[in-house]
Amino acid sequence: MPFQLESELQARHEQGLLRQRQILQSGQGASLLINGRRYLNFSSNDYLGAASQPAIVAAWQQGLAIWGAGSGASPLVTGYTGAHQQLEDALADWLNVEAVLLFSSGFAANQAVLKALLKPSHQQWQDRLNHASLQEAGSLIPSRMNRFRHNDMVHLASQLRPKAGLIISEGVFSMDGDQAPCEELLQLAEASGNWLMLDDAHGLGTHGRGGRGTLDVQGLAHSRVAVLVGTFGKAFGTAGAFVAGSRRLIDYLLNFARDYVYSTHMPASQALATHAALQWVIKADDERAHLQRLIAHFRAGAAALGLTLMPSVTAIQPLLVGDSARALSLATRLRELGCWVTAIRPPTVPPGMARLRLTLTAGHSVDDIDVLLGALAQCDDGVACDGAHGNE
Structure with missing residues (x-):
């Protein structure tokens, strides 16, 4: 067999780097439907909510x-x-x-x-x-x-x-x-x-x-x-x-x-x-202004929780975790709490730089951001929150 597919996939699995797809049952928006459950969507690049206009x-x-x-x-x-x-x-x-x-x-x-x-x-x-x-x-x-x-x-x-x-x-x-x-x-x-x-x-x-x-x-x-x-x-x-x-x-x-x-x-x-x-x-000045207000609100709330965000004033708000397994653990916990967040791991980012790539959109409301902040506050399992504070 010329290609070692199984061993390479197994190695990725053991490293916490194996990728799998999720079947989306709804269109792009501030929320999404996966496996029959509705989540607030913090993993979309549809920053202004244009996809459904x-x-x-x-x-x-x-x-x-x-x-x-x-x-x-x-x-x-x-x-x-x-x-x-x-x-x-x-x-x-x-x-x-x-x-x-x-x-x-x-x-x-x-x-x-x-x-x-x-x-x-x-x-x-x-x-x-x-x-x-x-x-x-x-x-x-x-x-x-x-x-x-x-x-x-x-x-x-x-x-x-x-x-x-x-x-x-x-x-x-x-x-x-x-x-x-x-x-x-x-x-x-x-x-x-x-x-x-x-x-x-x-x-x-x-x-x-x-x-x-x-x-x-x-x-x-x-x-x-x-x-x-x-x-x-x-x-x-x-x-x-x-x-x-x-x-x-x-x-x-x-x-x-x-x-x-x-x-x-x-x-x-x-x-x-x-x-x-x-x-x-x-013409979407209102949407851009609303998005900037949400970004400021989220960053202020994260700071109040003691979370260390990477320096960004854009819709991309990365929460550095460090270890890939920790990033996956935190993303899983947030999904349990109703927030769909994606863990980004190597090779997309350098080793030791795994993070949650939180994206905000103009389709979100202030209440949606507060739900996300509340979910982050509940991630008190030690392992995930240590990573969220950037200790690795």
């Missing part, structure tokens, strides 16, 4: 009636429609960039950019906490990958070489919830003659004027970033992703990004729904 749902239904269920081909064959062009143009206008290219997922978009741009003669500098889609692509392509300490600009500056390649960071980090120092990243990129690539999947929609994300919050123009990646499966409530940048960059990716050239395009109905989602997100 009637206007977005209706647009998808309209798109199905007009365009059918699938796109039928890759975008360079017959899979590119007016719905796709309309969405790309609207995104470019929203961010004030020259052009946008749509992808089937954020993972595909990140992989496509790195594989298309970076040649053996190039170098890349990646934040150590970048998403797996970035780190995996970076490790597989022939260009040299340098990893700098998380948000450590001094360490990055010590590694940089002039006009050698790509600096790569997330805007809001998916597992820690903190933000990149984008101005410093841009200054280093511009001074060294390198490009900056920013994946703002978790910032777009939830932050900034009209939801324009981390760069807008930090007072920066999107056009200063050579490569900007965003996704629709989070604050937009649909699915898919995009790359934004100069017209020359988009033309280059259209020709050389194999993940784009050789993949069936996202359905036109999905593009139409996402365009409706963009229009809704731009």
